[in-house]
Amino acid sequence: MDSDPISAVSRAGRLTRRAAIAGLGAGAAGLLLFGPRPRGDVPPGRTVVDYWEKWTGAEGVAMRRLVDEFNAVQDRIHVRYLTIGAIDQKAMIAIAGGSPPDLVGLWNFNLPAYAEAGALMPLDDLAASAGIDPGDYASGIWPMLTHEDRLWGLISTCGSLALYLNLDALSSAGVREHERGPGPQTIEELDRLHERVFAVDAGGRVERVGFIHTDPGWWSWLWGYHFGGRLVTEDGTRATAMSPENEDAYRWVRSYPERYGVDALQQFQSGLGFYGTALHPFLTGQVATTIQGPWLANLIEAYAPGLRYRAVPMPVEASILDPSRPVGLLDGDVLSIPKGAAEPEAAFEFMLWIQDRRRLEALASAHGKSSPLVEATPGFLAGHPNRSIAVHNAVANSERVFHFPRLRVWPRYVAEFDAAVQSLWQLRTTPGVMLGGIERVAQHAIDEAAEIRRRRAAGGAL
Amino acid sequence: MIRGVLRRNAGWVWVSPWIVGLTVFFLIPMAMSLYYSLTDYNMLEAPLRVGLSNYASILRDELFWKAVRNTLVYAGVSIPLTALVSMAIAGLLDVDTRLSGVVRLFVFTPTVVPLVAAAMIWMWLFNSDAGLINAGLGAVGIQGPNWLQQQGWAMAALILMNLWSVGQAVVIYLGALQDIPETLYEAGELDGMGPIRRFVHIALPGIAHAVVFNSIIQTITAWQVFATPFIMTEGGPNRSTYFYSHYLYDNAFLFQRMGYASALGWVQTVLIAACALVPWRFARRLWSTR
Numbered sequence: 001m002d003s004d005p006i007s008a009v010s011r012a013g014r015l016t017r018r019a020a021i022a023g024l025g026a027g028a029a030g031l032l033l034f035g036p037r038p039r040g041d042v043p044p045g046r047t048v049v050d051y052w053e054k055w056t057g058a059e060g061v062a063m064r065r066l067v068d069e070f071n072a073v074q075d076r077i078h079v080r081y082l083t084i085g086a087i088d089q090k091a092m093i094a095i096a097g098g099s100p101p102d103l104v105g106l107w108n109f110n111l112p113a114y115a116e117a118g119a120l121m122p123l124d125d126l127a128a129s130a131g132i133d134p135g136d137y138a139s140g141i142w143p144m145l146t147h148e149d150r151l152w153g154l155i156s157t158c159g160s161l162a163l164y165l166n167l168d169a170l171s172s173a174g175v176r177e178h179e180r181g182p183g184p185q186t187i188e189e190l191d192r193l194h195e196r197v198f199a200v201d202a203g204g205r206v207e208r209v210g211f212i213h214t215d216p217g218w219w220s221w222l223w224g225y226h227f228g229g230r231l232v233t234e235d236g237t238r239a240t241a242m243s244p245e246n247e248d249a250y251r252w253v254r255s256y257p258e259r260y261g262v263d264a265l266q267q268f269q270s271g272l273g274f275y276g277t278a279l280h281p282f283l284t285g286q287v288a289t290t291i292q293g294p295w296l297a298n299l300i301e302a303y304a305p306g307l308r309y310r311a312v313p314m315p316v317e318a319s320i321l322d323p324s325r326p327v328g329l330l331d332g333d334v335l336s337i338p339k340g341a342a343e344p345e346a347a348f349e350f351m352l353w354i355q356d357r358r359r360l361e362a363l364a365s366a367h368g369k370s371s372p373l374v375e376a377t378p379g380f381l382a383g384h385p386n387r388s389i390a391v392h393n394a395v396a397n398s399e400r401v402f403h404f405p406r407l408r409v410w411p412r413y414v415a416e417f418d419a420a421v422q423s424l425w426q427l428r429t430t431p432g433v434m435l436g437g438i439e440r441v442a443q444h445a446i447d448e449a450a451e452i453r454r455r456r457a458a459g460g461a462l
Numbered sequence: 463m464i465r466g467v468l469r470r471n472a473g474w475v476w477v478s479p480w481i482v483g484l485t486v487f488f489l490i491p492m493a494m495s496l497y498y499s500l501t502d503y504n505m506l507e508a509p510l511r512v513g514l515s516n517y518a519s520i521l522r523d524e525l526f527w528k529a530v531r532n533t534l535v536y537a538g539v540s541i542p543l544t545a546l547v548s549m550a551i552a553g554l555l556d557v558d559t560r561l562s563g564v565v566r567l568f569v570f571t572p573t574v575v576p577l578v579a580a581a582m583i584w585m586w587l588f589n590s591d592a593g594l595i596n597a598g599l600g601a602v603g604i605q606g607p608n609w610l611q612q613q614g615w616a617m618a619a620l621i622l623m624n625l626w627s628v629g630q631a632v633v634i635y636l637g638a639l640q641d642i643p644e645t646l647y648e649a650g651e652l653d654g655m656g657p658i659r660r661f662v663h664i665a666l667p668g669i670a671h672a673v674v675f676n677s678i679i680q681t682i683t684a685w686q687v688f689a690t691p692f693i694m695t696e697g698g699p700n701r702s703t704y705f706y707s708h709y710l711y712d713n714a715f716l717f718q719r720m721g722y723a724s725a726l727g728w729v730q731t732v733l734i735a736a737c738a739l740v741p742w743r744f745a746r747r748l749w750s751t752r
Binding site: 089092093095096113114117118119263266267269270271409411412415418419420422423426428452455456 | 502504505506507510589590591592608610611612613697698699700701704712715716717718
C-alpha cells in the first residue's frame with residue numbers, strides 16, 4: 001500500500017499517460033495494418049486508369065458494365081470506375097491539387113472553363129491518329145466537344161430536348177388531334193393547346209395546365225432560341241440577351257402569369273411533385289406537355305408504365321418554323337483527360353473503345369438518351385425505352401440544334417437568368433428591363449474574363 | 463535525460479496535436495486565403511496578382527450588397543426572435559415538474575437533427591398546397607401564403623424555421639436562470655414585485671452574460687447561414703433569400719472565382735466581428751456598471 005496518496009495519484013497518472021500513449025500507438029498501428037486501403041482487385045502488370053464519373057443508379061450501372069467488359073476483353077489496362085457527386089467541382093479541386101484522375105466524365109458546358117484554364121489535355125492529335133471522324137457523329141455533337149478550334153473530349157452520352165405530350169391527359173381534356181401528326185409546331189399552337197387543357201377546380205384553383213414554363217424550370221435561358229434569338233455572338237465576345245427575338249420570347253413567358261395571376265400559378269406550382277418521383281406533374285397529368293430530354297422515358301417506365309405519351313420538337317415562333325430543321329437544345333456528357341493525368345494514353349484507349357457504335361448505343365439506350373452518331377441503327381431505335389427517340393435524334397442532327405453557350409463565364413450568365421426569370425414570373429419586371437440587366441451583368445463577366453486572360457497571356461503584367 | 467526533457471515539455475507534447483491541427487487546417491489556410499484574396503485565382507491556373515481590386519470590386523458589386531442586405535434582415539429579425547423564444551421556453555422549463563426532463567429533451571432534440579433532413583421536413587411543412595402549416599391556418603379560416611415561392615414570405619419562412627433549433631440557446635438560458643439565487647426572487651416578491659418586474663429586474667440582469675454569449679453565437683451563425691436556404695429556396699425567389707455565404711460559395715465553386723470568394727470571406731470575417739462587437743460592448747458596459 002502506498003502511504004503517500006499524492007505520489008500514488010501521480011504514479012497512477014503516469015500509468016494513465018503510458019496507457020494512453022500505448023493505446024494511441026496501438027490504434028495507429030492497427031489502422032496502418034488493417035485500415036482502409038485501395039482495393040487490391042487490380043490484376044498484376046496492368047496500367048491502372050482512374051475514371052471519375054457523375055452517374056449513379058441505372059446510369060452508373062450501365063457505364064460500369066462497359067468498364068467491366070473493357071477490363072475483361074484485354075489484359076493491359078485496368079479501368080477503375082468511381083462515382084463522384086458534383087464532379088465538376090471535385091475534378092477542379094483534384095486538378096488544382098495535382099492529383100487528378102486519368103479520365104473524367106464532365107458536362108459539356110464545363111469544357112470552355114476547363115479548356116481555357118489549360119486543365120484538360122487537348123485530344124486533336126490522339127483523335128486524328130486514331131481515325132476519329134467528326135462526320136461519324138450527329139451534327140450537333142462535335143461543337144460540344146471543341147472549344148476555340150481544339151478538341152477537349154469525346155462524347156459518352158447525349159440528349160436533345162423535345163416537347164412531351166401526355167396523351168392521356170390531353171385526351172381527358174378532349175384534345176385528341178395530337179395523338180398522331182406533327183403535334184403543336186408553333187408557339188401559338190402550343191398556347192391554344194394549353195388553353196384547351198387548362199382547368200380550375202370549383203374553388204378557382206388551377207388544377208391542370210397544358211404547358212407551363214416553370215416545369216421543370218431547368219433551362220430558364222433557352223426560350224429565346226425558339227424565337228430565333230441567341231445569347232452570345234459566335235466568337236463569344238458579346239452577350240446578346242437583349243435582342244428583339246429574346247424580348248418576344250420572354251414576353252411570351254410573362255403572358256402566362258399575366259393571364260392567370262401570379263398567386264394562382266404559384267399555388268399550382270407549389271403543389272407539384274418533384275422530378276424523379278411518381279408525383280412528377282407530367283406523370284400525374286397536372287402538366288399535360290413539358291419540355292424534357294429523352295431520359296423522361298425511364299421515369300415513365302419506372303412510375304407510370306402504362307402512360308401514353310409522345311414527343312415532338314419543341315414548338316417555335318411561327319416565322320421561323322421549318323419542320324425539316326427542328327430547333328432544340330442538345331446536351332451531352334463528355335469524357336476528358338485532365339492535365340497531369342498519370343496515364344493519358346491508356347485513358348484515351350478506353351475512350352476510344354467506348355466510341356464503338358455498339359457501346360455508344362448500349363450506353364444511350366440504358367440511359368434513355370439519343371444516339372450521338374449520325375445514324376442510329378434500326379435495332380437501337382426499335383429496342384430503345386423511349387418510343388419517340390427518333391425525334392431526339394432528328395433534333396441532334398438538325399442544322400438548328402443549339403448548345404449551352406460556349407462561354408467560360410456561363411455559370412454567372414445562367415445564374416443571372418434564373419434569378420431574373422423568377423422576377424419576371426412574378427411580374428416584378430418587364431422582358432426589356434430583365435434582358436437589359438442580364439446582358440449588362442453577362443457582358444461585364446465576359447469582359448472581365450477576357451481582361452484576366454489577356455493579362456495572364458502577357459505574363460501577369462498589370 | 464530524454465525523460466527529463468519530455469517531462470519539462472510535457473504540456474507542449476500533449477497540446478501538439480491541437481497545435482499541428484490549428485496550424486495546418488486553420489492558420490495556413492487563413493494565410494493562403496488572405497493571399498488568394500489579392501489574386502485572380504480559379505484553382506485551375508496559377509494565381510494572378512491583382513492587388514486590392516477584388517476588394518474594390520466587392521464594393522461595386524450589386525449582388526454583394528443584396529446578399530449583405532438579406533443577411534442583415536435575417537440576422538436582425540432572427541436573433542432577437544430566437545432570444546425571446548428561447549428565453550420564454552427556458553423560463554417555462556425552469557419550473558421543476560416530473561416531466562421537466564422529458565420536455566427539455568424534446569426542446570433540445572431538433573438541434574441534433576441534420577440540417578438537410580430538417581430542411582426537407584420544413585419544405586413539406588411550408589408547402590402551400592399540402593403543407594401542415596397552411597392546413598393549420600386553413601382550419602382557423604386563414605389562407606396561408608405561398609411560403610417558399612413568394613418574395614417576402616420566403617425570408618419569413620426561413621426565420622421561422624430557424625426557431626426549430628433554439629434548443630441550444632434554451633439550455634444556456636436555463637442554466638443561467640438556475641444560477642440565480644431563489645432568495646432574490648423572494649426578496650422581490652416581498653418588495654411587491656409582480657412576475658414581469660421580477661423578470662426584468664432580477665432574472666434578466668442575472669442572465670445577461672448568457673444573453674451576450676447567445677447573441678454573439680447567433681450573430682456568427684446568422685452571418686454564416688447557408689444549408690437551409692440553399693436547400694429550401696436556392697436563394698430565391700428573385701434572390702430574396704440569397705445570403706452572404708451562398709454568394710461566397712457560388713463565387714468559389716460555381717463561378718470559379720476563388721480569389722474573389724477569398725476576399726468575400728475576409729470581408730465576412732470583418733462584418734461578423736463588427737456585428738459581434740455590439741453585444742460584446744453592451745456586455746462590457748453592463749459589467750463595468752456592476
